[in-house]
Amino acid sequence: MNKEAAVADLTHVMSKFTSYIGKRLPTDVTEKLGELRSKEVNFLAKEVYESMRQNQEAADKLDRPSCQDTGVIQYFLNAGANFPLLGELEGILINATLGATRDGPLRHNAVETFVEKNTGTNTGSNIPWLDWEIVPNDDSVTIDVYMAGGGCTLPGAAKVLMPGQGYEGVAEFVFDVITSRGVNACPPLLVGVGVSTSAETAARLSKKAILRPVTSRHSNDNAALMEELLADGLNELGLGPQGLTGNASVMGVNIESSARHPSTIGVAVSTGCWAHRRGKIKIHADMSYEVISHQGFQL
């Protein structure tokens, strides 16, 4: 395949995949919601879980975006340094966003700041947002597509704690964010926590955390313990779907971390709503691909 054909090919795949993830939830999220629905006993909560189930069925059948807020499109790339279209990826993903906006259709969600005009294309300055990690000695690229809806983006918060506040301060920060602003973010939520050195490093990690599977665990034992304690504790609050009270508040809590300055603990929270629309796709050097997050994707 020549380069031009490869670019066209990959643009087509990414456009279709971007549109697809707005219509069907990833397998891990669907399974978790099924589990929470079957355990629920509260009357209003059951009513809402039933609406959610009917909604996903209708979205699938009618081939429509399951939530009207198809978000700002964000792509998180783990790109092999030897991926043949490394330099073309940015252009490909901008065109994929334009294509998905037409075909989805996706709601027009890119408002150019200061100009304060909706561009009507879901593209604008630095939008779609691209986050890069380069993998040495690799010729594939793995892309997480995320639709950042307004409701579940609003609770996002970051702060730098003093070491004296410790991980106790981290737990308090997470609880404050979820009890004050989580209710409006369409619980049950997937909560991402970044524990790091500064505000922006923690914020980036907190978003990376909600790209991980719902039931995954941090590789460090203390961090994994904290994920579990936070999830159990938040569930004990009993937010329920839409904050109407119920057995669960969250689908899970995922922590991502880095080393930190001895004088600081950067902490941040990102939340994903129950309709957590993300997708993971791996593209090989020959442009063949495998979808990791969903079953049944077809071009």
Add this chain to the structure above:
Amino acid sequence: MKKILQTPIKDEDLESLNIGDVVYLTGTLVTCRDVAHRRLIELGRELPVDLKGGAIFHAGPIVRKKDDGEYEMVSIGPTTSMRMEKFEKEFIKQTGVKLIVGKGGMGIETQEGCVENKAVHAIFPGGCAVLAATKVEKIEAAEWTDLGMPETLWVNRVKEFGPLIISIDTKGKNLIEENKAVFNAKKKPILERINQQVRFIS
């Protein structure tokens, strides 16, 4: 049996409703969110739709224009109602709107507006936008289209639109505020327990 409200809604239709009740709406439902509220209340512009006895939906839908020029409702779910808190009391007073549908709760001022003018706020399950779209029979008009797709006032004819969970009733009870008080009361003892197990700095 399903409790169904029909527009135009009268005061007596709402008086017996309590927070936590589930109702459905048949009639006209108009999308109305941030900028429409701002235009009426802050800029003093007249709303292009008569909302007396009517119902509004805090929502910014995906709409498709069909080949015959008609609009098709693709996906329409609620947006965070609290963003409209700043305007809603005055909005209820000026328009005579009776039913406000959205996501999450609203605050004390909307509560006052609901008591003074006999109106209610109801929650439609967030994210269930295709389910909602299937209850829209027809888009009858589109006003203030200069605001773009999410902010346009879409005038929808709906049938048994719901479930709508009453979150503020005409007596001034507020379901989400009551729930939040419960969540906050539970928070402290849970955190105390967690904090004994996360003393990783030692």
